[in-house]
Amino acid sequence: MTHTVEQIAMALGAQAFGAIDIVITRAAEPASAGPDDLALAMNPKYADSLSEGHARVAMLWDGADWEALGLEAAIIAPRPRYAMAGLTRMLDAGQGFAAGIHPTAFVDPEAELGEGVSVGPLAVISKGAKIGAGSVIGPQCFIGWNATLGEGAYLREAVSIGARVTIGARFIGQPGARIGGDGFSFVTAEPSNVESVRKTLGDQGDAKAQDWTRIHSLGSVSIGDDVEIGMGSTIDCGTIRDTVIGDGTKLDNQVHMGHNVVIGRNSLICGQVGIAGSATIGDNVVLAGQCGVNDNIFVGDGVIAGGGTKLMSNVPAGRTMLGYPATQMDKQVEGYKALRRLPRLMRDVTELKRIVFKSNSDT
The missing domain is CATH 1.20.5 (Single alpha-helices involved in coiled-coils or other helix-helix interfaces)
Known part of the structure; x- marks a missing residue:
């Protein structure tokens, strides 16, 4: 995993200066960087920290005087944080998952695995499942009956994919993600006090206490290409139709999506967000940490909601929302x-x- 300064700069489309043949072994924060590290000082406020470490090379902000900072070489990119995405990809050593199928894994004879699929210890791949070429199924993962994963899927340890779930290419599932559980759908034989409250916003009426009867989930979950699901996140199946996540959308840790929820393309759903059943989220939406979305509402394209915001009613496209209730x-x-x-x-x-x-x- 070593690269010269020149190789890194070329891969990132950045400029390299000074001793471009220096070999880099890892990235580091400026104050803790060693002589073989690439210090990440991409903002002038980090300049003073360089003198606390021993870096010879740093990735710097556009216009930085690298020689005045006492460096032997520098990489300068017009948009350093974007360059950091490529840099971390180059230097990521991965999880050490081995190639091939581990002897303790169970792969049903009627499952279909593409070329170069890796299956880790104690993983289970069920009947009718289809795994795209080059995918990695980590230790203790479960792939359900007739589930489909596109090429290049990367499942960390203990990811669970339920029956009939369909996932596109280059999917990433972080440890403990759960996709395809049944929706939280229950009904009473006669109108309940909950239904009265929903209509009156307070009066429970005279409905008697009743048993809850389960509504089964006949739908599943449909996920597009280039989607990432964070640790401990849970996605419910749809009741009749599928719950849907569009291409390029990313879910952080501990996100919950209820049954029938639809999220569009390239949205960011941050940690501990809860989206109630049948809500519709548009394209390029950002929901910051601990946001809540009421059931059966829509959130338009390009909406940004700040941390802790509770969206109780429809939100038009392009709005920036905050608070509880959101304004x-x-x-x-x-x-x-x-x-x-x-x-x-x-x-x-x-x-x-x-x-x-x-x-x-x-x-």
Whole structure:
């Protein structure tokens, strides 16, 4: 996993300066970088940290004076953070998963594995499953009946893919991701108090207590190309149709998607987001950590919701939302500032009342 400064710069489409034949073994933060490391000082605020380490080479911001920083060589990219994506890909040593099928794995005779598929210890690949060429199925993974994974899938340890789930090419499943569990769908024989509350927003009515009857999930999950699912995330099957995730969308850790949810292309769903059943999320949406999305609403293309936002009703395309309940971010911040000013305002009002009452008493 070693590369010269010149090789790294060429691979990243960046410029290399100085002793471009220096061999790099790993990337490091500036203060802890050694002489064979590439220090990542991609912003001027990290310049002072370079002197705390022993780096000879650094990736720097555009316009940086690398010689003045005491370096022997430098890599300069117009968009350093984007270059960092390519750099980490080059230097990633992976998880050490071996090629071939481990002797403790179970692969059903009627499963179809493409060329070069790796199957790790104690993994299970069920009847009718289809795994695309070059895929890696990590230790203790489960691939369900008639599930399909496209080429280049990469499943870390203990990923579970349920029956009939369809996943496109270059899928990444982080440890413990669970895809294709049954939806949380239950109904009562007669209208329930929950249904009354939904209509009245408060009154439970006179419905009696009843048993909950399970609605089975006949749909599955359909996932596009280049999707990544984070650790511990859970995606429910659809009730009749599939739950859907579009091409290029990325889910962080501990995200939950309820039954029938549809997420479009190239959206980012951050940690601990919960999306209730039958919600529709558009393309290029960003939901920051701990956002909540109500059931049966839509969130339009390009919406950005800040951390902890609770989306209770439909959100038009392009909006930037914050708060609980969600409002447009600038209005939420304005209201928050006003709330912080309330104690001072109340003190001012109290003082004005005192002055007015004193003036009236003097007259």
